[in-house]
Amino acid sequence: MRIYQPNLLSFPATIILLYISRVATASYSGSRQLYVRDDPITIPPYFIFENVRLERAYVALQAWKRTMISDPWNLTLNWFGPRVCDYNGVVCSESLDDPSINKTVSGVDLNHGDIAGHLPEELGLLTDIALFHVNSNRFCGTLPLGFSQLSLLFELDLSNNRFAGKFPELVVGLPKLKYLDLRYNEFEGGLPESLFEKDLDALFLNSNRFTSKIPVNMGSSPVSVLVLASNRFDGCIPTSFSKMGETLNEIILMDNGLQSCLPNDMGLLKNVTVLDISYNSLVGELPVSMGQMESLEVLNVERNMFSGVIPEEICLLKNLREFIYGSNYFTGEPPTCRYLETYNSTMNCLKDVKVQKSTMECKVFLSKTVDCDSYKCSPVTYSCVCPGHLSPPPQISPFSPPSAPSLPPAPQPSPSA
Structure with a gap:
């Protein structure tokens, strides 16, 4: 009988013993053990694996299944036996680093499973994994340190x-991570500056409890999609923002507590198709340079404290089809804005326009x-000191936080009775 037995040692010893590929040979009963936890994962002697990586994958998946306290759709019902590549939600393919190994666990997809549990350290044994998708479940806790061993991980959802x-x-x-999706969780605190130095393609952090300022080096990120909506960020939109023009396609900063003017060089964001900065406390005028955002299709600036006249250059953008600018303090709008496919100018300070703020408030x-x-x-400068002479209006968030126009939240499944 083979036993994989975890042992809660000191941190360095745990990492070494948990993730090295060798299996320690025990001195009794011919059994083999990998000392990684107090309650051993026992492998029946008649289990035969094609290679040691599939054996380690078996240990990882069995340890994970032990943590699951609810699986209403029975997605892991067939998670038994040595044929791990036949498990529901498990994807196998050839090894990327060893051509002699023709089958390893390269992906896990348990999306929309409504499974309750947590992620164990043993998942770090899945060193060949490139995709790890578990959206729309009830997993809790934190991301285990074992994930630091997943050097081939490309997508983490x-x-x-x-x-x-x-x-x-x-x-x-x-090193290989390109897609990171942590939205709709309970993560909190600030974001590390190192996150925006990483070579990511898509970053979704919306609908958590992140606080503090957005790191000033945000503009260093090469992402094409950046969603920080519905958190508790305050202070400035970093002036480095406009440096993302080469790669950025969509950015959603709505429903935070941002307080600043927009950078004057917004026009450098020539590839941006969606810009949503609604439900903040941003002030000043919309920069004329926004009329150079030639790819812009959707622009939402509602529920801020913008003022002045909307530059006509914005409404003349050839690709712009939706411009939402209600609930601000704009004093003028070009007639061309009203010819857009979708626009909203209510609750501003526009003369001879219906449904505006009161004359006194304006x-x-x-x-x-x-x-x-x-x-x-x-x-x-990382800190952003904002004056208190302007009191922001009440931020009345919608009953459900609006989602990015092209990035709706994943639905939460309900098991049948």
Whole structure:
């Protein structure tokens, strides 16, 4: 009988013993053990695996199944026996680093399973895995340190679960990671600057409890999609924002507590198709340079404290089909804005336009000068000091946080009775 037995040792010893590929040979009963936990994963002597990597995958998946306290759709019902490549949600393919190994576990997809449990350290034994998708479940806890061993991981989707704690910084060290989706969880605290230095293609962090400022080096990120909506970020939109023009296609910063003016060089974001900065406390005028955002299709700036006249260059953008700018303090709009496929200008300070703010409210707000320099949104200073002479209006978030126009949240399945 072979036994994989975890042992809670000191951190360095645990890492060494957990993830080295050799299996320690025990001195009794001819059994083999990998000392990784107190309750051993027992492998029947008649189990035959094609290679040691599939054997380690068996241990990882059995340890994970032990943590699952509810599987209403019975997705893991067939997770038994040595043929791990036949398990529901498990994908196998050839080894990427050893041509002599023709079958390894390269992916796990338990999306929409409504499974309750947590992620054990043993998942770090899945060293060949490239895709790990568990969105729309009820997994809780934190991302285990074992994930730092997943050097081939390309896509990590933990969205729509109950994970909590600080941002899992270990993901920054995953060399192949390109797609990171942590939305709709309970992560909190700030974001590390190193996250925006990583070569990611898509980053979804919306609908968590992240706080503090957005790191000033946000513009260093090469992502094409960035979603930070529905968190608790405050302070400035980093002035490095406009440096993302070469790669950025969609950015959603809605429903936070951002307080600053927009960078004047927004026009450098020539590849952006969706820009949503609604439900914040942003001030000042919309930069004229936004009229150079030639790929822009959807622009949402509603529920802020913008003022001034909307530049006509924006509404003349050839690809723009939706412009939502209600609930601000704009005093003028070009007639061309009204010819867009979708627009909303209500609750501003526009003359001769229906459903606007009261004359008194507009007069009081517009009597105060907005000094964008006073927000001190420096590209080299992490802190952002914002003045208190303007009190932001109440931020009345929708009953359900609006989703990005092209990135709806994954539905939560309900098991049948």
